Amino acid sequence: MMMEASFDTEESFDDPSCLAPQPPGSVSPAKRQIKEVKETKTTINCVTFPLPGEGPEQQLLKPNDWSYCDYFWADKKDPQGTAHVAGFEVLLQKQLKGKQMQKEMAEFVHERIKIEEEYAKNLSKLSLSPLAAQEEGTLGEAWTQLKKSLHDEAEVHLKFSNKLHSEVEKPLLTFRGDNFKKDLKKYDHHIADLRKQLASRFASVEKARKALADRQKDLEVKTQQLEIKLSNKHEEDIKKARRKSTQAGDDLMRCVDLYNQTQSKWFEEMVTTSMELEKLEVERIEWIQQHLRQYTTLRHETDMFNQSTVEPVDQLLQNVDPAKDRELWVKENKTGDVRPVDMDL
Template identity: 25%
Template sequence: MVMAYFLDNFWGEKNNGFDVLYHNMKHGQISTKELSEFIRERSAIEEAYSRSMTKLAKSTSNCTQLGTFGPVWDVFKTSTEKLGTCHLELVKKLQDLIKDLQKYGEEQLKAHKKTKEEVSGTLEAVQNIQSITQSLQKAKELYNIKCVEHERLKKEGAAPKEIEKAAIKAKKATESYKTCVEKYAAVKSDFEQKMAETAQKFQDIEEAHLIRVKEIIGCFSHSVSEVHIQIGQVHEDFINNMENITVDSLLQKFAESKGTGKERPGPIEFEECNAAVAVEGVKQ
């Protein structure tokens, strides 16, 4: 159960809490966009890395296959290709996340529009209390001025007509001040009720937003970790394959494929010419 942080902390003298909370909601849209932009950039980095790896894997085909070392390049090639594939897989996962974020951003925009309408009454109540607070202040000041003025004239023994005039003004100011005090009480009560509801609504919106965005960040972590495990497997396979290509097997493979023959030069004896038979042969 999340505490009522917003309900408790957005009051204060100037009654600006509504404004701060409303803008905070709008910042939620910015954070959705920025998170999407961050993941897009990360995806671009992974894609570039993946492409470079694939290119590097291909380049091993140009390495000499002659000599005993030749077969080792296949191990490098396979492993490097697989690394490229792993990072490309991450790119795909991140692209999916960006789509999720875009979809969420659209929903968020709609929800905020709806909220804006729903809290329009609160905005009005804020304006009312800000306005009545000012009016009340002015009315109070005027009331004091007029009372003092009336009192001064009386003390100075001014003309009865002037005193009478001042008394009417003081009475008018008193009524106006009293009206403001009554109106303030009504506006204050309305504001307090609406602001309390709205503050809670803004907190609920914010809470839902943070939960959703954190879910997406969770997917991001999960994708990164999953691919990290796959990459670990590629490294392990590389180590195993390298171990399997023993020095002995490389020497043997080379001897078998490039060998020139197992027979050492044989002894050559003097072979006597059987000239008589050869001559007969020629004659025939």
Template identity: 25%
Template structure:
């Protein structure tokens, strides 16, 4: 792999008080913290979702009794209930893993945030010192330039006074005094300006050294963050793969039993375990009240309506017996 640029090589500004490069790195550190926070929120919500799903599956399995079905189909149905409970347990374990990952990434993010804040505040302090020293130096430079101009003007005035025949002695002395004073002011301004430049360079060197350390620290944090999140996301997907694999294994367990489910076999299994007997009840016979003989019931052919009983022929009216004779005995014929 070809070595690329590092943070300490790629985020500088040509302007001595420019901060765009450093602000870019600080923004990247802030974005990295936000990503870690988003991952933590994802894991928190994912753990809750897995826990809720596990609870729903457990309730679903409890409602499925499965006692009424018999044979291999009944075994399959009861195994499906058991496998549902197993899947619920798998999702409960996944919820626990996601919760532990959430706590882990939160601690990692907090530690990174602490180091980022410390590094950023340290470099920011030197940035401000460099800026203040630079502004002071620019102010002293202007003062020095103004004093140089004042000295040049005083010298020009003195030269003019010397060349003029009308210049009085006291005016000449006064002009010479102004030159001397302007010269002293120029030298003092020059010394202050030089001293400020030296201080600025010392401050700039310190800032540069601290900034390089800060860049290296930020790059080290970013490397650790990317490596950590890459590993964490890999572990998250491994949990998903494990859950899916367990789902499939549970389904395969039910399918293996269903492959042995034969309709005729299940019917015979029910018959053998629940049969009550093979002897049908005898027909109920007609029994005459007077002679005690039992006759089988006469049944019309299937599909035909029952025939109405024939009416007996009309008989002539019978005279009532005389009071002195007993009534005749009825003559019943079978």
């Protein structure tokens, strides 16, 4: 992690006080300006931040919203601690994870459908069982209806599985197709390119800063030489050194300005793009919520339909009459209603 000073000072290095000869051992005003910046700002991985407690307190762009645009400016170490992951990369990983979770939810619903289909198949098969088929009377009617209700219930569960596929599983699978990852890559490349530009601008600032320091040091050395031995040549050398120092200061100011413009552009694009990703995440959650609600709606409907399949069974069971069954059975199976009598002598 690089930690360097920021150079967004607006003061010109053409200021004579910045470039005038300084006594040996003294610190030039330009250097003092840099030192003051070091006390208020720091540059981490080519991005400039205020030091804690320095300068006016920053306000969140979207207070009380926990918005993406407020909390992903810094880089973070990866789990291995060997590299840094940009805050924007964390947001992209969230999108990819959401896509994976959506896929796994669809797989889960698919497994639920398979259970329903197998259950329906087994119910339908059991409804054809010959077991207790010879039961008679009102109890036999109730038993026959109970077996039929299994067939009806199987149809209900089969319809439930079909609706789960068309109204829950399929939407989860098709929501944001293959183009979604391509769109994320576009976001990634766009922000990464801006970050590279920022790193390049920062390198230019560092180079210009070193050049200015070298020119100032050269000017101080020549000034000391002039104090020791006055000569026209030394005076001319000082003028040249002063011009070079002034030019180096101007170059640094120009590099800092370009750096700040690039960082401002990166900042604006980070806000805009992170808000886009936030919107996408809201849409994903609401989409899944909608279709999981559809799952529960279908489940309630299935319970209602299942209840309707057993209502005829309930009705027939209430009508079961042992006396009537006995009457029917006796009528069909009686062997005679003349009772035995005593034998005559």
